[in-house]
Amino acid sequence: MIKNIILFILFSCAVKSHSQTIQGKVIDEVSGEPIPFVSLMIIGTQTTSITNENGDFVIKAATLPVKLKFSHVSYLSDETEVKNASDNLIIKLKQAAINLAEITVDPYQGKKLLKSAFEKAAKYKDDNHYLKAFYRQLTSVNNNPTKIHEIFYDIKWNVTRTSGWIARQTRFAESKNQSGFDLSNQSYFTFSSSGYLTVPNSGTFVTEKTLDKYTIEIERYIEQADQDIAVVTCTIKKAGKNQFYANSAFYVGTKDLKIYRVENNILNLPMDLAAGAVFKYPPIVKTIATFKSGSTDINILESISTKMYLAVSYMDRMRANDLSAIISSLLTVYQEDNTLQNESFQNVRRDTKDKNVVESIKYNADFWQNNPIVKQTSLEDKFSKMMEGQNAFGTMINP
Structure with missing residues (x-):
């Protein structure tokens, strides 16, 4: 061998706090396939994250509710309000026209x-x-x-x-x-x-x-x-x-x-x-x-x-x-x-x-x-x- x-x-780093952890997955609206490298941010803050290769994301919010914005160069942007951190979100993005x-x-x-x-x-x-x-x-x-x-x-x-x-x-x-x-x-x-x-x-x-x-x-x-x-x-x-x-x-x-x-x-x-x-x-x-x-x-x-x-x-x-x-x-x-x-x-x-x-x-x-x-x-x-x-x-x- x-x-x-x-x-x-x-x-x-992460620092331990009483903030709320929001997690979920971003998928293609039609195919259901996960979308990697989708950027997301909490609107009105500098807090950002990005999906991994499986389309999964995790982001921390100081308080709830918050509004998240999801962006990808090949898809139309989307916004969603999050009221409960226990929800495992599924975000469906629509492909932009070619x-x-x-x-x-x-x-x-x-x-x-x-x-x-x-x-x-x-x-x-x-x-x-x-x-x-x-x-x-x-x-x-x-x-x-x-x-x-x-x-x-x-x-x-x-x-x-x-x-x-x-x-x-x-x-x-x-x-x-x-x-x-x-x-x-x-x-x-x-x-x-x-x-x-x-x-x-x-x-x-x-x-x-x-x-x-x-x-x-x-x-x-x-x-x-x-x-x-x-x-x-x-x-x-x-x-x-x-x-x-x-x-x-x-x-x-x-x-x-x-x-x-x-x-x-x-x-x-x-x-x-x-x-x-x-x-x-x-x-x-x-x-x-x-x-x-x-x-x-x-x-x-x-x-x-x-x-x-x-x-x-x-x-x-x-x-x-x-x-x-x-x-x-x-x-x-x-x-x-x-x-x-x-x-x-x-x-x-x-x-x-x-x-x-x-x-x-x-x-x-x-x-x-x-x-x-x-x-x-x-x-x-x-x-x-x-x-x-x-x-x-x-x-x-x-x-």
Whole structure:
């Protein structure tokens, strides 16, 4: 059995109170399918949240009743009044209309729109925003969950990336019954991909300077109440066999020129494997970043989801073995807090080890118990409960 495969990416709170916890699920009105990454807020406050990959949400209100607003770039916004926190809400959103009629009018419209959005955002590239966020990373090997990292961060963010972080509360657990596997610094990848003005040190990403390297088209317009949202797809024209690059989709407001969502498919990501291990297929990474709309000229980070798919062959005791791994992470912002601007933030570095960060802070079981911000999918919930039953979280932390 292989002991460990270490991967390195080479490119460049909750407080106990008497508040009311509101929870529920957001689904598509027609299909009944859950809708991930729906933003929600308590109207008249700065309290926000976002649904997880199962469409589940949890949000805390100081008092009841309150009115919640639900927003998603591909759906019509909805508001609902909540009078009783014991209710498990089911929110049904109606898909926004899709307009294809304008797409063929100007074949260069997508490039012009994206260029204008980049130019607008670039004016604010030196403006920092200070956010409180929750990060979870789940590693699954051969379809079995094996490791989980969870970290509450204070972060310093601008339109290019997250540039600084402070870990406030952490925990980590792993199953000892599976093949050893570790992606040592996925948080670096998440932080580096959290903006919409990408400034890569290597590889080819969609930037204002690389637009000519991509075929750029408007795939569709999403009709929202105040403006249409153009879905602009960017496909690289020519990629070398081992070239590291991303194909992307940007969701851009046609009137305000704000970027609301960025989806990346990243191919040929350069990585190192332990001796005796090779990739069966090049790694594939998918990211989805969402940005919260506000009264300012830019949208602020709301969430970023990453999924890395790896297929590895390795020799163990003179036998060839195959290992398939999925490393998924989700960073969700639950509060903007500009009082953090005087804090001392750690720089985002490629050589930061996530597990070392976790082990640097004593595990606080009371903090994590019934914490409403720790929303989980069914897979994460099952694995976390198993680890908690084995007291695995506490034993992995250096006091």
